[in-house]
Amino acid sequence: MSTQEQLAPSRSEGAHGGTGVVHGDPVQTHAPAHTDSIHLPRPTAYPIIAALGFTLLVAGILTHYVISILGVCLLAYGCVGWFREVLPHEMHENITVRVQEISIASARKSVGRLPGGAESGGQRAHVGVGAFSPLVGLKGGVAGGIAMIFPALAYGLIAQHSIWYPVNLLGGAGVSGMTGFGNPTMQDLRAFHMATLGFATIIHVISCTLIGLLYGSILPLMPKHPIILGGIIAPLAWTGILFAALPTINPEMSAHISWPDFLLAQFVFGITAGWVVSRSSYYRTAKSLPFAMRLGFEGGGVGREDGEDHR
Amino acid sequence: MAIPVVAQHLEEPGHLPNKGKVGMICLIIGESAIFSIFVLAYLFYIGKSQWGPQPKEVLEVPILNTVCLLSSSLTIWLSERAIEHNLLMTFTAWLGVTIALGSIFLVGTGWEWYKLIYHDGLALQTNLFGTTFYSLVGLHASHVIIGLIMLITLWLFAMTGHVSGKNSERIQTLALYWHFVDAVWVVVFAVVYVIGR
Amino acid sequence: MADASLPIGSLDLTPEALAEGTFREYLHGWVTTVDHKRLGILYVLYALFFLVVGGAEAMIIRVQLMYPDNHFVSPEVYNRMFTMHGTTMVFLMGMPLLFGFANYLVPLMIGARDMAFPRLNALSFWLTAFGGILLYYSFIGGFGLYGQGSAPDVGWFEYAPLTTRTYSQGHAVDFWALSLFVTGWGTLGAAINIITTTISMRCKGMTMMRIPLFCWLLLCTSALTLVAITPLTAAQVMLELDRYLGAHFFDTQAGGSALIWAHFFWIFGHPEVYILVLPAFGVANEIIPVFSRKPAFGYTAMVAASVGIVFISLGVWAHHMFTVGMTSAANAFFTLSTMIIAVPTGIKVFNWIATMWGGKLRFATPMLFAATFVVHFLLSGLTGIMLSASPWDWQLHNSYFVIAHFHYVLVGAIVFSMLAGIYYWFPKVTGRLMDEKLGKWHFWLFLIGFHLTFDFLHVPGILGMPRWVYTYEASRGWASWNMIASVGGFIQFLASGIFVWNLLYSGLHGAEAGPDPWDAWTLEWATSSPPPEYNFAVEPVVASRRPLWDLKHPSDTDTQYE
């Protein structure tokens, strides 16, 4: 593979109406032949004059108003000059292209491939580009988020006689003071509050999406037991963290949470999300591969590597 | 020989957005952040002035100003449409109307400030209301002035026959700025004359 | 004119040609340039200059704190040093450096010939440059109304009411506000330019989901800059209205609030951290795959995480203000929102590790710095999570623990990553490779110095040493920790000296690099080193995320997997 490239450019200057549009954009629209010249914007001193003018204008406030007057003059001069630089026609210079051969090649010839398929059409082990999509994780997160609503509401209804109880707890985590939840009574927690419902929904949606994304990233790498990892271990881990941290962050809220039921809701989320992710077609191919391959590799790692690296 | 990169399937990224418009939208987003800080300050300091004139006592709702500025958004849109169809006379006329409406707004604001300063004794230093009022409305007025300068320049070019339908994207970019100035006024109006009064 | 304004050593095989033009013409070429590559170089050189200046100020701080009851500098000078150190490193070093990288690389990577607005680009740079000069002019011209004051000296976040006329009588505060007002517009211009370039200047086939991750990260940074730097500009205008025209924004005597300045400042201040760190992510995203010989793991997840960080980072600013006495609701909200940032950043760290995993790793200097960046970023993230819990922050706020935490981010993560970037793209810019041996010396000395300083600074923080403290008594038990930190500081300064020497030496005598020294995959390596003024003789056309891979492996292109 080679490409034509240039040598030392020589230039001729001049105002040149680009593409017919006033102040057109010749830089992009031209695709010149190889020895042709390319239009580039002409170097100009007006930006630096305008910048100096603006700085002096401001500096005058700090020192003496005469400096500001000088700054205004320079700024005006720079702006007018700039204006004339681009209107009615943008000023260009033509830079002649001189062609030189540049070769783009790699000393590394071998590419890591999936087992069973050598150079003869075997698929390149290739996770990084294209094949992998966090959308799968996103889907899992959304599904899990919907599924976990039910055990949470059921808990509220059965244990606390109100489906708003968990909603108020979650919403109150963000806004306890704003909604008059400084020291919530049980009555408060069981009643319906528009504000906490709103905040709870926002918090729920954001965290489910983000965690789903995280799932999508991690699960393909450890796909042997998605349900155990995503459904049991991970929820256990973050419930543990929350259990330890929440009394410090928001003791009010922590006191009202029933941790076993909380954990149950998290399990439902994790199992649903893990199940959705594990059903994706990408995941099913990935499961059969060794770990390094799931991460994607080429030219090393598993395959052989020709060509020394000298640099 | 070859183009720098081999491509089996030539794919265009689609029609790329006009760079002037993208740049202007970015500028508008940045400017909106400046305005929102001043608006936040205004909202935060409503009713916190310890002395001096209060908004209720001295502010009059500038109906005429508001109508003028908001309708200038319509007139500049009409002139945008005219230049797109290469109707130079119509374009120049509507542009002139826009400039006139913008100028009426500025004069109106100047009149309002004159009354506030000389009749009601409200200056920037007087109290928190003066501080936040003059800075927020002044910030907006300075944007109107910049917009008017650009519109007048464009109008002068149009009068001397330097504008044609080929410039319409450029003019739309400028119009975008003017629409932004108008939209900001809606916010300023709501904050200063409705909520703050 | 013709020869004099060549970019330094563009693929001109007759470098004597430069000597033909006079020095004045050469200088004129640089001053009037609108070429994105030259402006990028100017940005980076400007940033490196201020890295040395800010570094020297840090050294003065470290010498002052080396011993208990030290009087190396006066308290007044000490105040100026820490204020100017912070201001310099954030506004005159950090942001110009990232805009330099963006300027040079983004057009090359997306196959464009220049930025969208080349003249605005020049204006932005010169505004930044003159603003910086104005700020440093305060050292000699800062005396104000009562003959008092010199350089800004009330801390880089200039809390009210210390900035009112009553307490800061000279012009020092005005210099801070107004010079950064000037650079602020430069920054805004640069951000607009980068966004527009990325959106509107892509070459054929370069869809948004094919642009290199570096460009995505710079796009995110610039978007964040749009909405973060402008609130600071607004707040500075308010401050100056207070100081010059007698307004009452931050005047508590007239019912104004000093607290609202803190809010406004941190609405800018927290996103600023992400403005600085996102480009560092971008650099790592380019270097790690190339030196692991694997494509970047999880491109889409990286993009999603970056965009997520932009949005979340706008809603966390008050975690800098836990000690001002907000409502418990606000405390809980800002604690939770801050912790949520751990998710997208976790995805990133995870993806970098996954990229390296099973790859054929090669630890050349760029990769050494980039891999260390990942480790440091992870560690600083952990102390960040600790500080995000408001009770923990109440204990450690404004202590040296916080100093150590954010220097871990700013030096350990950002500076390491940016150094990796300089080692990586230096061959593209100059056509010569940087010396590996000097590079290794730089890396190891800098690493040792860094850990000596900032690992050990956590301890006096926990022991209660507050930031900005001028000196301390021996009985406090902070002395040995500070001594170790200072020694580490000197080692870092020495290492930076080696780096500067390496830059100069390799720029003149380094080995020829050729167009593609690292066997990389993005478009900037498809043109000569240094690239010609027009970047590409023929506009490139791409069909995958790794156009050069496709070229190098024509029988096995990426395109079939997209």
Ligand SMILES: [Cu+2]
């Ligand atoms: Cu922060």
